[in-house]
Amino acid sequence: MKNPNIVILGAGYGGMMTTVKLQKSLGVNEANITLVNMNDYHYQTTWLHENAAGTLHHDRTRIPIKDVINMSKVNFIQDKVVSIKPEIKKVKLENRDLEYDVLVIGLGFEAATFGIPGLEEHAFTIGSINSARLIREHIEYNFALYNNEKEKKQARLNIVVGGGGFTGIEFLGELANRIPELCEEFDIDKNLVRIINVEGSPTVLPGFDPELVEYALNSLESRGVEFVTNAMLKECTPESITYEKDGELTQVPTLTTVWAAGVRANSIVEKSGFETNRGKVEVRKDMRTPDFDNVFVIGDCALIMNPENGRPYPPTAQIAIQQSDVVAHNVKALVSGGEAEEFEPKILGTVASLGHDDAIGVVLNNQKIFGWKATVMKKIIDNRYLLKLGGVGLLLKKGKFNIFY
Amino acid sequence: MKNPNIVILGAGYGGMMTTVKLQKSLGVNEANITLVNMNDYHYQTTWLHENAAGTLHHDRTRIPIKDVINMSKVNFIQDKVVSIKPEIKKVKLENRDLEYDVLVIGLGFEAATFGIPGLEEHAFTIGSINSARLIREHIEYNFALYNNEKEKKQARLNIVVGGGGFTGIEFLGELANRIPELCEEFDIDKNLVRIINVEGSPTVLPGFDPELVEYALNSLESRGVEFVTNAMLKECTPESITYEKDGELTQVPTLTTVWAAGVRANSIVEKSGFETNRGKVEVRKDMRTPDFDNVFVIGDCALIMNPENGRPYPPTAQIAIQQSDVVAHNVKALVSGGEAEEFEPKILGTVASLGHDDAIGVVLNNQKIFGWKATVMKKIIDNRYLLKLGGVGLLLKKGKFNIFY
Numbered sequence: 001m002k003n004p005n006i007v008i009l010g011a012g013y014g015g016m017m018t019t020v021k022l023q024k025s026l027g028v029n030e031a032n033i034t035l036v037n038m039n040d041y042h043y044q045t046t047w048l049h050e051n052a053a054g055t056l057h058h059d060r061t062r063i064p065i066k067d068v069i070n071m072s073k074v075n076f077i078q079d080k081v082v083s084i085k086p087e088i089k090k091v092k093l094e095n096r097d098l099e100y101d102v103l104v105i106g107l108g109f110e111a112a113t114f115g116i117p118g119l120e121e122h123a124f125t126i127g128s129i130n131s132a133r134l135i136r137e138h139i140e141y142n143f144a145l146y147n148n149e150k151e152k153k154q155a156r157l158n159i160v161v162g163g164g165g166f167t168g169i170e171f172l173g174e175l176a177n178r179i180p181e182l183c184e185e186f187d188i189d190k191n192l193v194r195i196i197n198v199e200g201s202p203t204v205l206p207g208f209d210p211e212l213v214e215y216a217l218n219s220l221e222s223r224g225v226e227f228v229t230n231a232m233l234k235e236c237t238p239e240s241i242t243y244e245k246d247g248e249l250t251q252v253p254t255l256t257t258v259w260a261a262g263v264r265a266n267s268i269v270e271k272s273g274f275e276t277n278r279g280k281v282e283v284r285k286d287m288r289t290p291d292f293d294n295v296f297v298i299g300d301c302a303l304i305m306n307p308e309n310g311r312p313y314p315p316t317a318q319i320a321i322q323q324s325d326v327v328a329h330n331v332k333a334l335v336s337g338g339e340a341e342e343f344e345p346k347i348l349g350t351v352a353s354l355g356h357d358d359a360i361g362v363v364l365n366n367q368k369i370f371g372w373k374a375t376v377m378k379k380i381i382d383n384r385y386l387l388k389l390g391g392v393g394l395l396l397k398k399g400k401f402n403i404f405y
Numbered sequence: 406m407k408n409p410n411i412v413i414l415g416a417g418y419g420g421m422m423t424t425v426k427l428q429k430s431l432g433v434n435e436a437n438i439t440l441v442n443m444n445d446y447h448y449q450t451t452w453l454h455e456n457a458a459g460t461l462h463h464d465r466t467r468i469p470i471k472d473v474i475n476m477s478k479v480n481f482i483q484d485k486v487v488s489i490k491p492e493i494k495k496v497k498l499e500n501r502d503l504e505y506d507v508l509v510i511g512l513g514f515e516a517a518t519f520g521i522p523g524l525e526e527h528a529f530t531i532g533s534i535n536s537a538r539l540i541r542e543h544i545e546y547n548f549a550l551y552n553n554e555k556e557k558k559q560a561r562l563n564i565v566v567g568g569g570g571f572t573g574i575e576f577l578g579e580l581a582n583r584i585p586e587l588c589e590e591f592d593i594d595k596n597l598v599r600i601i602n603v604e605g606s607p608t609v610l611p612g613f614d615p616e617l618v619e620y621a622l623n624s625l626e627s628r629g630v631e632f633v634t635n636a637m638l639k640e641c642t643p644e645s646i647t648y649e650k651d652g653e654l655t656q657v658p659t660l661t662t663v664w665a666a667g668v669r670a671n672s673i674v675e676k677s678g679f680e681t682n683r684g685k686v687e688v689r690k691d692m693r694t695p696d697f698d699n700v701f702v703i704g705d706c707a708l709i710m711n712p713e714n715g716r717p718y719p720p721t722a723q724i725a726i727q728q729s730d731v732v733a734h735n736v737k738a739l740v741s742g743g744e745a746e747e748f749e750p751k752i753l754g755t756v757a758s759l760g761h762d763d764a765i766g767v768v769l770n771n772q773k774i775f776g777w778k779a780t781v782m783k784k785i786i787d788n789r790y791l792l793k794l795g796g797v798g799l800l801l802k803k804g805k806f807n808i809f810y
Contacts, residue, residue: 130552130553134550
């Protein structure tokens with residue numbers, strides 16, 4: 001009898017953890033496990049803002065897949081997914097086609113620019129190692145150009161961050177720490193640099209505890225970040241952005257707009273004919289698609305409603321990692337028998353960093369934390385993931401242990 | 406009686422060493438010494454190619470003027486020289502005017518592009534800390550962009566160096582070492598990168614010993630540098646350069662052209678009405694201008710003929726530093742009495758580095774050296790200068806001691 005083919009698409013938090021669990025729970029005689037990913041590395045999406053600001057090298061954020069996956073148990077294919085054909089159980093990659101018996105879709109997110117003119121063409125997004133290090137280099141390059149031009153261009157020193165959500169705020173925190181270093185590096189008066197956050201809601205970090213939001217604003221404003229709330233981005237050009245606030249249009253000259261205000265599920269999912277809700281697959285309790293019994297969806301491509309508030313759970317690393325427990329269990333149950341489990345999210349807490357030396361968060365029982373304590377908690381969360389993913393070896397190699405400065 | 410005003414323009418090798426010597430030899434009751442420089446730092450022009458390639462940080466190359474000059478003995482003015490009016494003994498700076506009794510002109514060089522179309526606008530030059538670190542950032546930025554574009558642009562990975570003279574060759578050596586590191590940093594196959602040297606003469610390093618030139622070519626070619634000799638640059642655009650060789654035009658797509666094939670004396674000298682030869686002042690044997698008894702010229706702005714071959718001595722750091730002995734002595738003689746000295750260049754040897762781990766050179770008695778021995782000699786020359794300029798303290802801070810790798 002032929003072994004079933006289990007194909008996992010995407011080596012993000014969900015896909016990677018599912019693969020690691022399956023390679024432990026399934027013997028090579030029970031199933032063929034194939035992992036498909038565009039790059040030969042996995043990366044921690046939640047650290048990319050640090051790479052973008054230049055406060056952490058991107059090699060700290062990425063992990064070679066071969067360092068975590070046992071290549072004698074898992075067939076790794078470096079390729080790009082083009083489309084999925086669930087009716088005929090096939091996946092089309094750029095360079096080949098794959099057949100599967102069981103599929104796990106963990107293709108992550110892409111930026112959503114909501115049709116705002118110029119944003120897709122001229123704004124940067126923090127979505128991958130490539131895009132994050134480009135932001136770092138772009139800011140540095142403009143700082144280097146500044147003193148080389150007779151006519152000084154303020155737009156080179158204005159950095160606009162669109163969106164005051166989680167990613168936006170965390171990026172601002174790193175940037176605020178990085179700018180004084182960059183000014184020293186390029187002989188620029190740091191008072192000339194402007195970091196401007198444009199947020200559509202009345203407050204940044206909507207949904208977060210107001211006291212903690214206040215703390216975050218104070219922390220960032222004291223380091224020079226300007227906040228413009230209740231403001232909608234209207235246009236982005238190569239040399240400026242325009243926002244509308246209180247019915248008035250304001251144009252800010254800038255060569256660096258970072259769009260951190262919108263993500264959507266990878267559009268391959270919708271294009272492949274799955275039933276979707278806001279671009280995501282509203283999965284069954286066992287993480288399978290409504291219409292295909294052999295297809296699981298995990299992470300940012302999966303939609304799960306929170307019955308308490310009638311809104312979807314946010315697309316976080318925490319939830320994707322929790323889902324991998326259920327997905328790995330249920331995939332094994334499907335190919336070698338056993339009871340399926342149901343997914344039940346457990347929100348253990350949320351911590352937003354404000355640079356390496358400050359953070360805010362809500363942990364178990366809604367306890368608020370901030371400052372040093374919160375930065376330590378953030379690092380514990382990050383380190384716990386590395387331990388789960390690759391054991392002590394990976395933790396020691398890529399963990400964050402600088403908790404005392 | 407009023408103390409005479411000694412004004413030194415430019416804190417390059419010549420101006421800086423002259424100032425250091427005068428602050429030792431002249432008491433504050435004998436003369437007022439004023440040093441004028443655009444930046445508040447001195448830099449080692451002969452190290453800039455390393456900053457441009459990214460193999461040495463520019464802070465290693467520059468030295469804060471206050472670290473070397475005793476500010477209680479020397480009046481330092483950070484300003485830009487606009488013009489000199491020797492008839493009325495005045496110097497016009499951007500922000501003020503200065504009167505002098507004795508003037509030392511050490512205003513260095515600027516790039517000469519010989520009217521080649523587009524070169525001034527689109528090519529980079531290695532002439533200052535600002536321009537050197539811009540080259541570093543420009544190359545990095547293009548490497549960062551490469552993987553972010555759907556349509557890969559080879560022009561981002563082609564680097565053209567115009568000129569195979571001293572600076573060109575030394576820059577190529579650093580670049581050849583740096584590129585593999587950059588490829589790793591930005592996930593680029595290093596076989597895709599092209600480094601192309603375009604030289605008008607039949608050989609690079611014209612005038613150098615042919616055996617050493619052969620050695621240099623082998624060293625650089627083995628690290629991927631391509632040489633096109635007997636070729637004239639015809640045009641530089643933002644996205645390409647065109648050269649002519651054997652009557653044929655070749656266009657190379659590139660976003661990075663570094664022009665290292667021509668320098669001329671600072672044009673302020675010519676514009677200020679001094680008698681010049683090829684833009685330089687052909688100084689008397691005591692380093693004074695032919696027409697003004699109270700004006701000395703040092704370094705790249707001074708022209709001294711070599712009677713042995715009827716050609717001017719090359720504008721090198723070595724000669725500028727030697728001249729400072731004579732200039733400092735003669736300035737003192739002029740203001741407080743004594744015999745003037747005549748300048749006699751002593752060419753102690755020339756070493757061209759080919760990266761941190763290789764070099765070629767000719768030392769005393771025309772002895773040829775290459776490889777490790779030559780790299781050590783190069784570092785000894787560099788370190789000797791630091792010792793002369795700022796003593797053991799400066800040597801330990803900025804010296805090059807990594808001779809064993």
